[in-house]
Amino acid sequence: MSKIKHTLPIAAAAIVLTAGSIAGPGFIQAESVAASTSTATETPGTTETSPTTEAPSGIIGTRTVATTPAQLLQLLGERIKAKDIDGIIALHEPEAAIVNYDGSIIRGRQAIRAFYIDWFTSDPVLTVNPRQTVVAGGWRGLDGKVRSRTAAIMGDYSLEQNAADGTRESFTGNFCDTVQEQLDGTWLYVQDNPYPPHGGPAPAAAHH
Numbered sequence: 001m002s003k004i005k006h007t008l009p010i011a012a013a014a015i016v017l018t019a020g021s022i023a024g025p026g027f028i029q030a031e032s033v034a035a036s037t038s039t040a041t042e043t044p045g046t047t048e049t050s051p052t053t054e055a056p057s058g059i060i061g062t063r064t065v066a067t068t069p070a071q072l073l074q075l076l077g078e079r080i081k082a083k084d085i086d087g088i089i090a091l092h093e094p095e096a097a098i099v100n101y102d103g104s105i106i107r108g109r110q111a112i113r114a115f116y117i118d119w120f121t122s123d124p125v126l127t128v129n130p131r132q133t134v135v136a137g138g139w140r141g142l143d144g145k146v147r148s149r150t151a152a153i154m155g156d157y158s159l160e161q162n163a164a165d166g167t168r169e170s171f172t173g174n175f176c177d178t179v180q181e182q183l184d185g186t187w188l189y190v191q192d193n194p195y196p197p198h199g200g201p202a203p204a205a206a207h208h
Helices: 069-081 085-089 109-122
Strands: 020-023 047-049 062-064 092-099 105-107 125-136 150-162 168-181 187-192
Touching: 062 069, 069 085, 069 125, 069 150, 069 168, 069 187, 085 109, 092 109, 105 109, 109 150
Parallel strands: 020 125, 092 187
Antiparallel strands: 047 062, 092 105, 125 150, 150 168, 168 187
């Protein structure tokens, strides 16, 4: 995989969550919320089981699932830091995608797995600042509850990782991720996009 494909997923090895905002399902109105940096806790009825053949020895058995977009971002960061490949894949829909700087797409769980295995060789350290989360769409059931909502998580980040020559390199950027509420009320990644539309030519030295 070429260097340009060391694209970064937007939650990461060392993650710092700052203030974000969430819009309710019935309206598009940003509401500031305090972000949490604590480890997600197990909730009865909200655990998933996944093979752990590629996970660290400390990651076994059941894992917490995300019941909000913010928790999904947090869990992805924790599992990237632990290099828990199976746990990362479990947070993505089967046809999810990661966007590369050059506009190409890494699509599907098998390709995403291969990407993470390769990206981890660069020893990435990422700080993520989610600035706004907008939840909208879905459908309202007879009980009045809105289900199958979609959320856009937007913010900025800084990344440090190993360059091809062995030195450490640093980058900054913006991101806009898309996540989807499942029928059971949990959330999964649909698109991990650390490169929203950007103008101008690519830099002389491709980054990420």
